[in-house]
């Protein structure tokens with residue numbers, strides 16, 4: 001008897017990003033809703049048929065989304081703020097209005113906020129609940145998609161974001177809290193379960209990834225209340241089975257509750273769940289299926305069957321073999337579709353890759369214990385995939401404490417830099433990128449396709465840089481940037497210039513809505529063979545007397561937004577990338593660049609989901625990796641860094657400990673709590689909390705920026721304050737950018753006068 005198999009979710013942007021392109025056309029009014037729906041149906045069909053062909057037993061439905069599954073759940077449960085529901089638009093248009101705002105004949109509303117989905121580069125839409133929210137079942141999406149799969153001959157498992165995770169991730173604007181909506185949520189989910197059962201569903205799966213966070217006593221009560229009641233209600237319909245699916249870690253705080261509640265299946269993550277095996281040893285209920293997440297849903301490497309089988313063997317000591325189901329550790333949303341779409345990489349490289357479709361085959365092969373497949377896999381892992389780079393290894397081995405310690409101290413450097421730059425109070429700057437217009441993209445594309453020469457490509461970008469600098473001088477900014485016209489993405493660009501990475505052509509992964517990324521793959525030891533940005537920066541500096549910031553991406557961000565190796569530690573990889581970027585920093589300095597920004601946009605992203613793991617598992621290597629990059633620069637060289645997500649209240653000391661001279665970060669949309677945290681921590685790094693939101697085309701008025709600055713100087717010593725936007729301007733238009741920056745400079749001047 002072959003073991004059964006399950007999948008938590010499948011990619012949904014389309015094998016060639018069809019959903020992205022169709023949605024963007026729909027937004028522009030170029031295609032109808034019906035045409036968009038047709039593309040969506042084809043994408044769903046594709047995923048189901050691939051899973052069926054691979055022999056997957058538990059195939060999910062309702063894992064598709066036009067934008068985001070959390071937003072789908074909000075629309076399913078009537079958690080739709082009135083400003084969207086009252087728009088005279090179709091339901092799908094209201095949904096998109098909540099996802100990314102609406103500005104047009106029918107109204108003007110901003111989008112709901114977007115947040116990182118656990119420890120991934122996917123982002124979800126944060127549902128907004130207030131005291132008047134009438135949580136109840138209003139949508140049909142799960143039932144419709146179940147029926148759609150059924151008519152295609154597939155008996156799917158409708159998967160739903162569970163009530164606990166939904167209520168845990170929502171934002172509450174009134175006095176009511178999650179627990180005040182528990183009863184309503186139970187009723188809505190029970191009603192939905194009944195409808196699904198009537199439609200013929202045999203199973204439903206509740207995804208509860210929020211169980212892998214630290215769970216407080218109060219949250220645990222909420223979880224128990226919800227499911228005790230929901231299972232009781234559903235239990236009245238005896239032919240429906242219920243799975244509880246966790247992922248992105250282990251559920252140590254609620255394992256006992258989960259196993260006691262009486263689910264028909266429990267999904268545990270044996271990849272990121274450090275304690276999952278240990279928990280299993282404490283007992284697992286009889287006659288319950290264990291959906292064993294052993295195939296990594298986040299990486300792009302082939303699974304090592306010997307290692308996976310060892311885990312499965314261990315699992316079977318505690319769970320009857322017939323109750324073990326082999327599956328993915330999380331949704332396959334976080335990996336690209338298929339290795340088959342890669343034509344440029346050699347077969348020797350590609351044979352080590354498994355994207356979503358290849359992972360289906362892996363699950364099936366692990367379940368069937370097919371002898372040929374086992375032998376082939378054994379052979380693949382028998383030899384080392386890559387040769388170590390001796391030079392890099394020697395450099396790593398030679399690192400000492402001094403490589404991580406910049407001298408003199410920040411406060412001493414500060415005096416030196418004051419004399420060096422003679423910047424005014426409230427110095428103004430931007431984060432790096434300027435609008436990536438169609439012609440900028442076209443220039444890169446033409447060069448990539450070999451349609452223009454290197455000289456033509458460089459000449460175009462130099463012209464753009466010169467114009468960009470002239471514009472910044474006219475606006476009156478103090479520290480200038482070159483504009484980043486040569487970069488498609490801040491990580492892909494560096495990856496493509498550093499040895500040790502490999503690149504895919506079509507390995508797109510959804511980051512949010514219609515936006516995708518193509519993460520580079522860390523293939524071997526990483527090293528820099530030639531300067532990357534120096535010529536651009538030197539050219540930019542030749543255009544102005546004002547200081548031009550060199551612009552680099554830091555090691556932690558490059559690593560976090562790539563697919564890392566698994567044969568060596570993240571710490572080692574971050575150090576290798578750190579050494580490569582350090583070479584670049586020192587070359588920039590040698591070539592007259594006196595201010596260097598090293599972006600760590602994604603530093604916060606991979607902070608472990610549990611607080612107890614923060615230091616040991618992450619910060620203890622991530623912060624030193626950044627220090628390594630800049631420790632050897634001269635005292636007068638000013639090091640900046642930038643972070644996109646300002647939710648670092650709990651780690652401000654660690655951020656300060658990166659020992660940058662200046663940090664800029666997103667603050668305009670967030671509250672002032674971070675400023676309080678900076679104040680409490682006596683934050684020493686000079687700071688530029690973004691004074692306006694670059695994610696919107698709206699132009700902030702001078703007064704708004706003055707007001708923002710007043711709030712900032714109420715908490716941060718004036719002499720530490722920089723004035724800058726939130727993040728890079730690459731997604732903005734040129735007109736609004738110029739208008740916004742003029743107001744920003746005017747606001748800074750006003751504050752100088754007030755002093």
Ligand SMILES: Nc1nc2c(c(=O)[nH]1)N[C@@H](CNc1ccc(C(=O)N[C@@H](CCC(=O)N[C@@H](CCC(=O)N[C@@H](CCC(=O)O)C(=O)O)C(=O)O)C(=O)O)cc1)CN2
Nearest residue numbers: 121441444445488489490491492511512514515516517561
């Ligand atoms: N890696 C990463 N993660 C991040 C961020 C980030 O900046 N980088 N920011 C945060 C938000 N996430 C984001 C993720 C994606 C995009 C984004 O704009 N993505 C673009 C793709 C960007 C890109 O690489 N574009 C290439 C073009 C790539 C391409 O498709 N080229 C086609 C041809 C297209 C043509 O010729 O017109 C091809 O080569 O075939 C370029 O500009 O050069 C998109 O989905 O639309 C923005 C933010 C968090 N995570």
Ligand SMILES: [Zn+2]
Nearest residue numbers: 601644727728
């Ligand atoms: Zn940013």
